[in-house]
Amino acid sequence: MTTDPSTYDTVVAERLHAVHERIARAGGSGVTVLPVTKSFPVEACWAAYHAGGAAVGENYAQEVVAKLGAERLSSERLPFEVHFIGQLQTNKVRMLAPIVSLFGAVDRLSQVRELAKRVPGARILVQVQAPGSPGKAGCPIAEVPALIESATSAGLMADGLMAVGPTEGGPEAARPLFRSVRALATQLGLATCSMGMSDDLEIAVQEGSTQVRIGTALFGRRPHPETLVR
Ligand SMILES: *Cc1c(COP(=O)(O)O)cnc(C)c1O
Secondary structure (H helix, E strand, O other): OOOOHHHHHHHHHHHHHHHHHHHHHOOOOOOEEEEEOOOOOHHHHHHHHHOOOOEEEEOOHHHHHHHHHHHHHHOOOOOOEEEEOOOOOHHHHHHHOOOOOEEEEEOOHHHHHHHHHHOOOOEEEEEEOOOOOOOOOOEOHHHHHHHHHHHHHOOOEEEEEEEOOOOOOOHHHHHHHHHHHHHHHHHHOOOEEEEOOOOOHHHHHHOOOOEEEEOHHHHOOOOOHHHOOO
């Protein structure tokens, strides 16, 4: 960070306030904001925490360890949770286990098995795949109840569902997915429905999101991926 830390904290706090205003204008109440700090330095995590954030979202295992692993050790525990919202490779579970409080993008049985083995009782969200996107991240919606069932049987705590809107078609394109994810969460009695990002949070809130995951609107555009340590 080239900016004065206190100034940076203030900017992030103001942006978080603006996000809460957007949520309120969309009719949301009790919707939490998960600040997504992937590809930003650790100062972004602290700014989110100082602004009242109880958790941050991260996507890349190497980055999580490089950024938060040492701090976790030196301070015994971080005062905020780290939620892993990227695609979870089973061979990374072990390195993430000491740092991550919730695995927020589980979409297959192999991950459930590995988590049950390495992080007994882990909290998870199952990611629901956007329809018509085979090969994209997420569990096909028809298979979600069975995956939740497997996770629960394996002793994991399935807090709820998570979804990422389609990349094409603008914010409105996410509405049908968000609506079916909300309906399924209700049907399965799951508390958390994590949907909505910087560009489509209004749609998500209107469709019953309980948590929006916000990166760009809080921290600005992410640095180019090639420059990052993964
Ligand atoms: C990066 C990311 C976000 C945040 O996206 P923004 O558009 O920057 O708000 C949310 N969820 C997931 C899964 C992400 O990978």
